[in-house]
Amino acid sequence: MTERVWNIVVDSFPKILLPGLTMTIPLTVISFAIAMVIAVAVAMVQFAKVPVLRQICRFYIWVIRGTPLLVQLYVIFYGLPKLGVILDPFPSAIIVFSINEGAYCAETMRAALESVPAGQMEAGYCVGMNYLQIMRRIVLPQAFRTAFPPLSNSLISMVKDTSLAANITVMEMFMATQRIVARTYEPLVLYMEVGLIYLLFCTVLTWVQRAGEKRLNASGYRKE
Amino acid sequence: MLSIQNIRKSFGKLDVLRDVSLEVNQSDVVAILGPSGSGKTTLLRCLNFLETADDGFMEFDGEKYHFGQVSRKEIAHIRRKTAFVFQNYNLFLNKTALQNVTEGLIIARKTPRAQAEKIGLEVLEKVGMLDRKDHYPNQLSGGQQQRVAIARALATDPEIIFFDEPTSALDPELTGEVLSVMRDLAREGRTMLVVTHEMSFARNVSTRVVFMEDGVVVEEAPTAEFFAHPRAERTRGFLRKIDGDMSAQGEHVSINNKKENVQ
Ligand SMILES: Nc1ncnc2c1ncn2[C@@H]1O[C@H](COP(=O)(O)OP(=O)(O)OP(=O)(O)O)[C@@H](O)[C@H]1O
Ligand SMILES: [Mg+2]
Numbered sequence: 001m002t003e004r005v006w007n008i009v010v011d012s013f014p015k016i017l018l019p020g021l022t023m024t025i026p027l028t029v030i031s032f033a034i035a036m037v038i039a040v041a042v043a044m045v046q047f048a049k050v051p052v053l054r055q056i057c058r059f060y061i062w063v064i065r066g067t068p069l070l071v072q073l074y075v076i077f078y079g080l081p082k083l084g085v086i087l088d089p090f091p092s093a094i095i096v097f098s099i100n101e102g103a104y105c106a107e108t109m110r111a112a113l114e115s116v117p118a119g120q121m122e123a124g125y126c127v128g129m130n131y132l133q134i135m136r137r138i139v140l141p142q143a144f145r146t147a148f149p150p151l152s153n154s155l156i157s158m159v160k161d162t163s164l165a166a167n168i169t170v171m172e173m174f175m176a177t178q179r180i181v182a183r184t185y186e187p188l189v190l191y192m193e194v195g196l197i198y199l200l201f202c203t204v205l206t207w208v209q210r211a212g213e214k215r216l217n218a219s220g221y222r223k224e
Numbered sequence: 225m226l227s228i229q230n231i232r233k234s235f236g237k238l239d240v241l242r243d244v245s246l247e248v249n250q251s252d253v254v255a256i257l258g259p260s261g262s263g264k265t266t267l268l269r270c271l272n273f274l275e276t277a278d279d280g281f282m283e284f285d286g287e288k289y290h291f292g293q294v295s296r297k298e299i300a301h302i303r304r305k306t307a308f309v310f311q312n313y314n315l316f317l318n319k320t321a322l323q324n325v326t327e328g329l330i331i332a333r334k335t336p337r338a339q340a341e342k343i344g345l346e347v348l349e350k351v352g353m354l355d356r357k358d359h360y361p362n363q364l365s366g367g368q369q370q371r372v373a374i375a376r377a378l379a380t381d382p383e384i385i386f387f388d389e390p391t392s393a394l395d396p397e398l399t400g401e402v403l404s405v406m407r408d409l410a411r412e413g414r415t416m417l418v419v420t421h422e423m424s425f426a427r428n429v430s431t432r433v434v435f436m437e438d439g440v441v442v443e444e445a446p447t448a449e450f451f452a453h454p455r456a457e458r459t460r461g462f463l464r465k466i467d468g469d470m471s472a473q474g475e476h477v478s479i480n481n482k483k484e485n486v487q
Binding site for chain 2: 117119120122123124125126127128129130133137138141142145
């Protein structure tokens with residue numbers, strides 16, 4: 001590596017990392033938080049077999065899982081202005097990522113809810129609890145325990161998927177890198193550099209996941 | 225105290241309960257016997273509304289209900305005064321033994337936590353599980369889990385406790401500890417309705433025996449009379465078969481042992 005290239009790598013590092021910290025991470029965290037709310041609500045509607053709402057939820061999951069994330073970003077950011085709805089890039093990205101991730105996590109949560117033995121619910125009724133009390137105290141905590149690894153997996157995927165937001169002009173890590181590449185013509189090292197930073201983020205998340213699982217297990221309750 | 229009249233239940237075309245009537249008085253320990261598939265579990269589940277009976281009446285604690293048209297509120301009311309012990313325990317897997325016992329008090333009955341825990345420790349002590357109060361279900365043996373489940377049933381001081389084959393998921397060497405807890409409850413005058421395959425329990429602990437087959441009550445009598453002079457031919461057949469099975473499997477000895485455990 002020539003000294004010029006090395007200098008570019010060193011100079012660009014903070015310029016890539018900074019949007020990572022100020023854009024990629026907030027985009028991921030906020031979207032995932034909203035996605036979890038959607039996921040729990042949608043999963044519970046299906047689990048409780050609420051009429052009508054349940055069909056709406058199935059439709060939502062069907063559409064979102066059946067169309068590309070990139071297309072969803074384009075529809076919201078480039079398409080909606082045709083209807084007079086103009087959103088800034090960052091809120092557009094939040095909306096799309098939340099709704100997209102919500103559909104996948106809803107399926108994870110639904111499967112986890114269904115894996116809780118029916119006897120748990122019956123025992124809850126027999127000690128006098130009502131449906132919502134049983135869900136909150138017994139079924140959801142057990143479902144979360146089951147869903148924790150696959151949800152962590154989704155979160156890690158999402159960190160990388162946020163790079164697609166570059167397409168709708170969100171100044172996140174990948175777009176920052178593209179800009180530097182345009183100036184310096186060093187695509188190989190710079191794209192590898194941003195890849196390494198993504199890897200770093202995901203590695204940290206993997207540690208967090210492992211620590212989380214350890215804690216859940218240490219609390220004594222393991223799934224048989 | 226609990227009286228069931230003409231209860232019916234079918235699953236699709238299968239008539240599982242065909243006109244069953246039943247009477248349980250205060251401090252009765254009623255054992256329900258019968259071959260597999262005769263509708264014993266279904267009967268208990270209907271009494272606690274885990275299954276919806278198609279027809280029939282229930283009189284409980286001075287009030288009369290029609291099975292076809294019981295409101296949610298009434299169901300909640302009845303469940304508060306009853307308890308259910310399941311064949312496979314169904315302890316809350318994410319709760320410790322003590323939390324399992326206090327959940328119905330703190331959450332469902334809004335009992336203050338301190339008072340609920342005091343009751344919880346008392347009932348755990350009664351079933352000999354006080355030293356395991358902070359264990360999770362998966363850290364307990366089957367017999368221990370079932371004793372915690374019994375403690376959970378006792379915590380809310382129900383008028384009647386339904387047991388659905390409380391020992392049949394247990395290894396033979398663990399049934400004794402559960403049966404001895406149940407015998408203690410019987411002595412204290414707890415009203416219990418117990419579906420069981422444990423002949424020693426039926427013989428030595430129950431006050432009355434109900435024999436069911438194919439969704440009907442074939443015979444019902446005070447325990448001593450039931451075993452000494454079974455009236456119906458089918459009852460005699462059932463008892464002969466049980467005795468036969470036991471000796472064929474060389475289990476007579478263990479039955480006698482169990483009898484001692486229970487007495
Ligand atoms: N949810 C259900 N749907 C359809 N059929 C059912 C259902 N529950 C029970 N049955 C049927 O009802 C009949 C009675 O079942 P039940 O469990 O009440 O019998 P049981 O007397 O408790 O038998 P066991 O001694 O084996 O526990 C059986 O033929 C069973 O297959
Ligand atoms: Mg049964």
